Amino acid sequence: MLRIENVSVSFGGKAALDRLALEIAAGEVVSVLGPSGSGKSTLLRVVAGLQPPDSGRVLLDGEDLVSVPAHRRGIGLVFQDHALFHHRDVWGNVGFGLRMRGDSRQEIERRARYCLDLVGLAGYERRSILTLSGGEQQRVALARALAPEPRVLLLDEPLGSLDRRLRDRLLEDLAKIFDELRVTALHVTHDRAEAFALGDRVAVMRAGRIVQVGTPDELWARPADEDTARFLGLNVRDGTAVRPEAITVRPVAPDQGGDGVVRRAVRQGPTVKLEIELNSGETLEAVVAALAHPAPGDRVQIEVDEHGVSELSVEGPKALHGFDR
Amino acid sequence: MSARTWRGLTYGVPLAFLALFFVYPLVSIMERGLSSGDDLAAAIDVLTEPLTREVVWFTVWQAVVSTALTILIAFPASYVLGRYTFRGRGVALAVVTVPFVLPTVVVAIAFLAVLPERLERGSAAILIAHVFLNVAVVVRVVGTFWAGLDPRVSEAAATLGAGPWRSFREVTLPLLAPALAAAASIVFLFSFTSFGVVLILGGPRYSTLETEIYNQAVRMFDLRAAAVLALVQLVCVALAVWAATRLEAGLAVGGWRGREQDVLRPLRTPRERTFAAISLGALALFLGVPLAVLVERSLAVGGGHGFEAYRALGKPTNALLATPWEAVVNSIVYAGGATAIALVCGGLAAFAVAGSRRGGTRLLDGSLMLPLGASAVMLGFGFVIAFDTEPIDFRSLPWIVPVVQALVAIPFVVRIVAPTLRAIDERQREAAAVLGASPGRVRREIDLPVAGRALGVAAGFAFAISLGEFGATVFLARPDSPTLPVAIFRFLGRPGELNVGQAYALAVILMVAVALSILVIERLRRDRVSWF
Ligand SMILES: Nc1ncnc2c1ncn2[C@@H]1O[C@H](COP(=O)(O)OP(=O)(O)OP(=O)(O)O)[C@@H](O)[C@H]1O
Numbered sequence: 001m002l003r004i005e006n007v008s009v010s011f012g013g014k015a016a017l018d019r020l021a022l023e024i025a026a027g028e029v030v031s032v033l034g035p036s037g038s039g040k041s042t043l044l045r046v047v048a049g050l051q052p053p054d055s056g057r058v059l060l061d062g063e064d065l066v067s068v069p070a071h072r073r074g075i076g077l078v079f080q081d082h083a084l085f086h087h088r089d090v091w092g093n094v095g096f097g098l099r100m101r102g103d104s105r106q107e108i109e110r111r112a113r114y115c116l117d118l119v120g121l122a123g124y125e126r127r128s129i130l131t132l133s134g135g136e137q138q139r140v141a142l143a144r145a146l147a148p149e150p151r152v153l154l155l156d157e158p159l160g161s162l163d164r165r166l167r168d169r170l171l172e173d174l175a176k177i178f179d180e181l182r183v184t185a186l187h188v189t190h191d192r193a194e195a196f197a198l199g200d201r202v203a204v205m206r207a208g209r210i211v212q213v214g215t216p217d218e219l220w221a222r223p224a225d226e227d228t229a230r231f232l233g234l235n236v237r238d239g240t241a242v243r244p245e246a247i248t249v250r251p252v253a254p255d256q257g258g259d260g261v262v263r264r265a266v267r268q269g270p271t272v273k274l275e276i277e278l279n280s281g282e283t284l285e286a287v288v289a290a291l292a293h294p295a296p297g298d299r300v301q302i303e304v305d306e307h308g309v310s311e312l313s314v315e316g317p318k319a320l321h322g323f324d325r
Numbered sequence: 326m327s328a329r330t331w332r333g334l335t336y337g338v339p340l341a342f343l344a345l346f347f348v349y350p351l352v353s354i355m356e357r358g359l360s361s362g363d364d365l366a367a368a369i370d371v372l373t374e375p376l377t378r379e380v381v382w383f384t385v386w387q388a389v390v391s392t393a394l395t396i397l398i399a400f401p402a403s404y405v406l407g408r409y410t411f412r413g414r415g416v417a418l419a420v421v422t423v424p425f426v427l428p429t430v431v432v433a434i435a436f437l438a439v440l441p442e443r444l445e446r447g448s449a450a451i452l453i454a455h456v457f458l459n460v461a462v463v464v465r466v467v468g469t470f471w472a473g474l475d476p477r478v479s480e481a482a483a484t485l486g487a488g489p490w491r492s493f494r495e496v497t498l499p500l501l502a503p504a505l506a507a508a509a510s511i512v513f514l515f516s517f518t519s520f521g522v523v524l525i526l527g528g529p530r531y532s533t534l535e536t537e538i539y540n541q542a543v544r545m546f547d548l549r550a551a552a553v554l555a556l557v558q559l560v561c562v563a564l565a566v567w568a569a570t571r572l573e574a575g576l577a578v579g580g581w582r583g584r585e586q587d588v589l590r591p592l593r594t595p596r597e598r599t600f601a602a603i604s605l606g607a608l609a610l611f612l613g614v615p616l617a618v619l620v621e622r623s624l625a626v627g628g629g630h631g632f633e634a635y636r637a638l639g640k641p642t643n644a645l646l647a648t649p650w651e652a653v654v655n656s657i658v659y660a661g662g663a664t665a666i667a668l669v670c671g672g673l674a675a676f677a678v679a680g681s682r683r684g685g686t687r688l689l690d691g692s693l694m695l696p697l698g699a700s701a702v703m704l705g706f707g708f709v710i711a712f713d714t715e716p717i718d719f720r721s722l723p724w725i726v727p728v729v730q731a732l733v734a735i736p737f738v739v740r741i742v743a744p745t746l747r748a749i750d751e752r753q754r755e756a757a758a759v760l761g762a763s764p765g766r767v768r769r770e771i772d773l774p775v776a777g778r779a780l781g782v783a784a785g786f787a788f789a790i791s792l793g794e795f796g797a798t799v800f801l802a803r804p805d806s807p808t809l810p811v812a813i814f815r816f817l818g819r820p821g822e823l824n825v826g827q828a829y830a831l832a833v834i835l836m837v838a839v840a841l842s843i844l845v846i847e848r849l850r851r852d853r854v855s856w857f
Pocket residue numbers: 011012015016034035036037038039040041042043080190
C-alpha cells in the first residue's frame with residue numbers, strides 16, 4: 001500500500017503541493033485528475049524520489065521512503081514525453097532496469113521479451129528509438145517501466161502527446177495490462193475520459209491539493225464543490241450540480257415561449273451535447289442520445305430529473321483523507 | 326536579387342577567396358617540395374632523417390597528452406556549468422573564454438614569467454600552456470552540450486535502479502560522447518599545429534612540425550625541407566580531421582535537445598555548492614595566476630615597480646624598425662581589415678552552408694574548416710612562396726597580412742553565424758512568404774536581423790583572433806610595420822631587462838584588448854546555438 005502523508009513542495013515560495021494526502025491500496029489503480037499546473041508531475045516526482053518534499057512522508061507498505069534514493073525505491077515511472085534513452089535501441093531500453101538489478105542474461109532475455117509482447121511490440125528489439133512513432137515510443141516507455149516489476153507504477157499523462165484514436169486504443173490496452181498484472185499504479189492526467197477509463201478510483205486535484213476521491217460513478221453523482229463539478233463537465237445551478245444526461249430537452253414552437261434557446265449542438269459520437277441559453281441568461285449543458293435533435297436557434301423546454309441533481313458543499317475546497325484529523 | 330545570383334554569390338565569393346589564398350599557396354609549397362625527380366630523392370632524404378621522425382613523434386605525443394590533460398582539467402567545470410544555474414554563470418563562461426583567444430605569444434611569455442626556472446622551457450611548460458589555452462574549448466563545447474541533455478533521462482535511469490555513478494557511466498557519458506569527441510578533436514588540432522607556445526617555451530630542444538617548418542624556412546633557408554615537412558603536416562591534419570569526423574558521426578545520438586532554461590537547476594545542497602565552488606575556483610586560479618603575474622612583470626622594471634616599460638613603448642628601439650606604439654596601431658588596422666574580409670567571406674559562406682544540407686554544401690563547410698587545421702606557419706610560408714612576384718608580391722602589398730589573418734578567422738565566423746541561421750524555424754520564413762515577402766525580402770526581414778547579432782559576435786572573435794595571429798603574420802609582416810605579437814617576439818629575442826619588460830608590457834596591452842572584445846561580445850549574445 002502506498003500512503004502519501006501531507007506532502008508539501010514549493011518552488012520559490014509558490015506551493016506546487018500543499019499538504020497533499022492520498023492512499024493507494026495494493027493492486028489498485030488511482031487516477032489523479034487535475035488541470036495543468038496543479039502539481040501532478042510534482043506529486044509523481046516526490047513519490048519516485050526525484051523531488052525531495054519540503055515536509056510530509058511517503059510510505060510504501062509501512063516503510064518511510066523519504067530517505068531512500070530514487071534508484072533503490074523500486075518505483076517505476078513513465079515520464080510525460082517518455083524520456084527514453086536515445087543512445088540505446090528498444091531492447092537496451094527495456095532491459096535497462098533488469099541489468100540494474102543484476103538479472104542473468106537469460107532472465108533479462110525472458111522478461112524483456114515478455115514485456116515487449118505485453119505492449120504489442122514483439123519484433124521491435126533492434127529498432128532505434130528515433131525511428132519509432134509516438135505511440136510506439138509510448139509503448140516502449142511502458143515496457144521499460146514494467147520490466148523490473150516495480151512495486152508501484154507511476155504514469156505521468158502517458159497518452160498526452162498522442163492523437164485521439166491512438167489514445168483510445170492505448171487506453172484499452174493499458175487497462176487490460178493493469179488488470180492482467182494487477183499492478184499498483186498512480187496515474188495522473190488532465191483528461192476526464194482517461195482518468196475514468198483507467199482509475200479504480202479517481203482523485204480530483206487542484207492547486208496542490210486533493211479535493212475529492214471516489215469511483216468515477218461517485219464523482220459523477222456527487223461532486224464535492226462547484227469547481228470540481230465544472231471541471232468534470234457538470235452544470236452548476238443554485239448551489240447544486242446538475243448532470244447533463246438528467247436533462248430532458250423538448251423542442252417547442254417559436255411562439256410558445258419555452259425555457260430557453262439552443263445556442264450550439266455538438267455531436268460527440270453516440271450522443272449530442274446541447275448548449276442552451278436559458279431565459280434567465282444562464283447557460284446549461286444537456287446531452288441527448290437521439291439522431292434527431294434540436295438545432296441551434298430552436299426554442300426548447302427543459303425538464304430536470306431530480307435524481308440528477310446533487311447538493312454542493314458551500315465551504316469550498318477542503319482536503320479529503322487528511323491524516324492530521 | 327534573384328535566388329540564383331544570391332546563391333552564386335554565397336558560394337562563389339568564399340570559394341574564390343579560398344582557391345586563391347589557401348589552395349594556391351599550398352599547391353605552391355607542394356610544387357616547391359616535389360616538382361622534379363631530384364626533389365623527390367631529396368624529399369625522401371628529409372622524410373627518413375631521424376630528426377624528422379623525432380619531430381613527428383613529439384608533435385603527436387604532445388598533442389595527445391595536451392588533449393587528455395585539457396579534458397581532465399576542464400571536465401568538473403563543464404559539469405557545473407552544464408547542469409546548474411547560478412549567479413555569475415554567464416560571467417564564468419565569458420572569463421573562461423579569454424585565454425582561448427589570447428595570442429599564443431602572450432600565453433607563452435606569461436608562463437615564462439610564472440613557471441619556476443626548472444620548468445620554464447620544455448615539454449611540461451608546453452603541455453601546461455596548451456591546457457591553459459584550450460580549457461575554454463572543452464568547457465564550452467561539453468558544457469553547453471550538457472546543458473541541452475534532458476535531465477529526465479538520468480532520472481529515468483534512477484527510477485530503473487541505476488545509482489549515480491552507474492547512471493553517469495551508462496547514460497550521461499554515452500550521450501555526451503559526441504561533444505567530448507568534438508572538443509577533443511578541436512583541442513588536438515590546435516595543439517598539433519600550435520606555434521607560438523612551442524617556439525617560445527620549447528627552447529632549442531623541443532620542436533614540433535610547425536616550429537620545425539619555421540626553423541627550416543627562416544633560420545636554415547632550406548625551403549625544400551620546409552615544404553616537405555609542411556606536406557607531412559598537411560597529411561597528418563587531414564587524417565586527424567577525417568578520423569574526427571568519422572568518430573563524431575559514429576557517436577552522434579540525436580534526439581531531444583532541451584533549452585538551457587529547462588535543464589539547468591539551482592545549486593541546492595551544501596555538497597553541490599562546495600563542489601561548484603571548488604571546481605570553478607581551481608580553474609579560475611589556474612587561468613588567473615599566469616595573467617596576474619604577467620601584469621606584475623610588466624611593471625617590475627629596474628628595482629621597484631613602475632610604468633617605465635610602458636613609457637618606453639613610444640620611443641624607437643633597437644629591436645624593431647618601428648616604435649612599439651606603431652606596432653599597436655598596425656595591429657589594430659590589420660585586424661580591422663581582416664575582420665571586414667572575414668565577415669564578408671564567412672558571412673556569405675554561412676548563408677550557403679545554412680541554406681541547404683546537400684553534399685556540395687558539406688564540402689564547402691569542410692573546406693572552410695581546413696585553414697583552421699592547416700596551420701598558420703604553413704599558410705604564411707605558402708604566401709611567401711606563392712606571392713613573391715608581380716602581380717601579387719607580399720612585400721609590397723599592405724593588404725596581404727589582413728588577408729592571411731582573415732583566412733584563419735573565417736572558420737570561426739562560419740561556425741558562429743551558420744548555426745544561428747539554421748536555428749531559424751523554417752515556418753517563420755514560410756509565414757513571411759505567404760504574407761507576400763519575396764525571397765530577398767525574407768532574407769532581409771527574417772534572416773538578417775537574426776544573423777545580425779551573431780555577426781556582431783563573429784566580428785569580435787575575428788578581431789581578437791586577427792589581433793593575436795602570429796604564425797602566418799611573422800612571415801609576412803614587413804620589418805618596418807610589425808604587429809603586436811611579432812613585436813613581442815622580437816623583444817624577447819633581445820637581451821636586456823627593458824626589452825623583456827617591453828615584451829611584457831605589450832603582452833598586457835594585447836591581453837586587455839582581447840579580453841575587452843570578448844567581454845563585449847558575451848554581452849551581445851543571448852542565444853547560444855553555437856559553442857563559441
Ligand atoms: N522545477 C521547478 N521549478 C519551479 N517551478 C516548478 C518546477 N516544477 C514545477 N514547478 C511549478 O509547480 C507547479 C506545478 O507543476 P507540475 O509540473 O507539477 O504541474 P502539472 O500538474 O504536472 O502540469 P501539466 O499538466 O502542465 O504537466 C507549476 O506552477 C509549475 O510551474
